[in-house]
Amino acid sequence: MFTELENIEVTQGMSAETAVTFLSRLMAMVDVLVFASSLNFSEIEAEKNMSSGGLMRQCLRLVCCVAVRNCLECRQRQRDRGSKSSHGSSKPQEAPQSVTATAASKTPLENVPGNLSPIKDPDRLLQDVDINRLRAVVFRDVDDSKQAQFLALAVVYFISVLMVSKYRDILEPQRETARTGSQPGRNIRQEINSPTSTGT
Numbered sequence: 001m002f003t004e005l006e007n008i009e010v011t012q013g014m015s016a017e018t019a020v021t022f023l024s025r026l027m028a029m030v031d032v033l034v035f036a037s038s039l040n041f042s043e044i045e046a047e048k049n050m051s052s053g054g055l056m057r058q059c060l061r062l063v064c065c066v067a068v069r070n071c072l073e074c075r076q077r078q079r080d081r082g083s084k085s086s087h088g089s090s091k092p093q094e095a096p097q098s099v100t101a102t103a104a105s106k107t108p109l110e111n112v113p114g115n116l117s118p119i120k121d122p123d124r125l126l127q128d129v130d131i132n133r134l135r136a137v138v139f140r141d142v143d144d145s146k147q148a149q150f151l152a153l154a155v156v157y158f159i160s161v162l163m164v165s166k167y168r169d170i171l172e173p174q175r176e177t178a179r180t181g182s183q184p185g186r187n188i189r190q191e192i193n194s195p196t197s198t199g200t
Contacts, residue, residue: 020069027066027133034059035136053147060137060151064158067130071162074122125166126159134158 014022033039034055041055118129126134138152 023066023069027062030059030062031133035133035140053141053144053150056137056140056147056151057154059140060154063130063133063137067126067134067158067162070118070127070130071125073117073119074124077119077122125162 042052044050045052045054118127120127134155138148138155142148
């Protein structure tokens with residue numbers, strides 16, 4: 001599922017740092033305007049020619065996108081910890097050069113201000129904020145049983161995909177590392193769409 005974060009392609013002239021900041025602020029707006037309110041969106045959906053429940057489905061897509069972004073950040077932090085551990089026995093005189101190289105090779109996510117990061121425990125599959133948002137999507141319009149069931153099934157499928165990818169990496173860490181090193185430019189969207197792929 002995961003690949004090197006610096007290989008994410010910039011689109012529409014927007015830097016990766018700007019995109020992450022924009023995504024975080026958009027999600028914050030949805031938290032306030034959708035999840036923390038009891039507004040009825042049926043009129044808006046009718047005005048925009050959207051099917052019933054279309055707005056909540058779009059919100060679910062946004063929540064899943066942010067959750068995957070958080071998973072990527074957790075993955076990068078774990079790799080950074082492993083890299084620091086492997087270089088812990090380096091000679092003292094090599095430290096300045098190592099610090100310079102590290103600063104020059106920062107990924108887009110590392111350049112984002114820390115107060116925007118929702119990561120509390122990098123070892124968890126989903127952060128608390130992501131779990132609460134997924135729960136809010138399902139129970140936002142719980143009176144509409146058909147819509148709630150559809151959203152619940154979508155959430156279950158999404159979590160299943162994340163679990164397959166997470167535990168595949170735990171069970172096969174060496175293969176995952178070798179695959180990442182041999183294919184650094186592999187498209188991240190392909191990895192997300194094919195979580196059970198071994199990359200061979």
